[in-house]
């Protein structure tokens with residue numbers, strides 16, 4: 001029995017604690033991100049929590065010039081899909097200069113306080129940039 | 130095999146209808162389809178209506194009954210079908226299944242959406258943009274500041290990186306579709322644009338600018354389906370639906386294997402070609418879901434009109450223009466004909482039927498036509514293949 005459900009609420013509770021968490025399938029070993037109660041790869045319902053290192057590469061990106069109302073203060077900003085070194089991918093805001101963003105960029109997980117919320121985002125990994 | 134024919138089609142003009150509500154747009158399209166089929170209201174045995182979000186734009190739910198009520202076909206059963214931008218492709222498929230099941234002989238299908246301000250509710254670009262975002266993943270995409278154009282922009286960046294596709298390829302699609310819509314009286318925009326204008330428009334979500342995005346539109350579409358053996362009672366030009374398929378994919382892009390192709394479209398297309406016992410090269414004309422220019426380019430590849438990565442080459446060679454090997458979006462597509470989300474899938478059928486009958490505005494020589502209707506960023510895709518059999 002897990003302490004927390006593989007739920008959206010749990011994912012965001014972990015984000016508040018500064019942890020990027022997914023669910024690892026106990027049957028096939030696939031790491032599901034975001035967490036899911038049913039493995040996307042094999043359909044098994046047996047899982048355990050898995051904490052990501054937070055390191056990854058930028059798979060693709062866009063620069064949002066016309067934002068939703070909530071994100072108005074940030075525009076223009078980059079949103080990308082990050083492939084983590086453990087193999088799973090996730091969508092997040094990318095902290096990078098607009099003219100330096102490119103596919104393949106080395107990134108590390110970061111968090112941003114925005115309008116009273118802790119947002120998941122990624123920043124350029126300094127050691128390799 | 131499906132034993133289903135299309136005997137009537139109708140649609141409203143796409144664009145702004147500030148004095149009309151959803152039910153009124155729907156009735157206008159439905160009546161046109163009924164008159165086109167030369168049937169009467171009492172002949173309709175069931176109705177399936179696609180609509181994405183009447184709640185958001187008009188604060189109106191329970192759409193099936195309202196559409197039946199205002200068309201005065203009660204107590205006939207009426208169901209609202211929702212699969213985001215593929216809502217009426219899915220409604221059409223429900224109609225096909227309803228006839229193929231043997232339960233009904235004549236069915237009304239269609240779709241409707243109201244995205245601009247109407248007499249009952251105000252909307253603006255910001256409100257409509259947030260409405261469209263409902264088709265993406267609220268918890269893991271919208272929450273990260275991603276917009277609906279942003280989703281397709283992610284695909285465009287990936288496609289450019291993987292295959293060397295250029296912004297110019299995307300802009301050429303916008304120019305082609307505007308050209309096709311210029312003579313279409315039902316299109317939202319009847320205005321040609323230049324490549325220079327398309328290349329230099331205001332940025333929305335890099336690399337997509339304003340001319341890479343379809344407009345918000347109001348509008349409705351409808352079609353009358355009947356059991357194929359009965360079609361000759363109503364018309365001399367018999368058009369059969371020889372394939373009707375639908376596939377799903379993850380709602381969020383990040384859970385997919387590829388960002389440069391839609392698995393739902395590939396699967397639905399492969400199943401459709403198999404069902405119709407044809408190959409992609411047998412398609413004479415196609416209506417594809419160009420909510421963004423990159424979506425049309427990816428559709429070329431997913432439908433097998435060219436190899437993966439060669440969509441840019443196909444548009445460069447003019448093969449998808451009128452007069453090309455496989456004309457695509459002869460009515461102007463979502464880009465220029467407009468995209469009242471829930472109405473789009475059956476509006477594609479309107480154009481295919483007009484082309485197969487020889488009644489189209491931009492007539493091409495065609496016997497077999499395909500309609501590719503995508504929901505959201507590919508979470509849904511429906512494919513229908515129509516053939517003129519006499």
Ligand SMILES: [Zn+2]
Nearest residue numbers: 025028039042
């Ligand atoms: Zn598994």
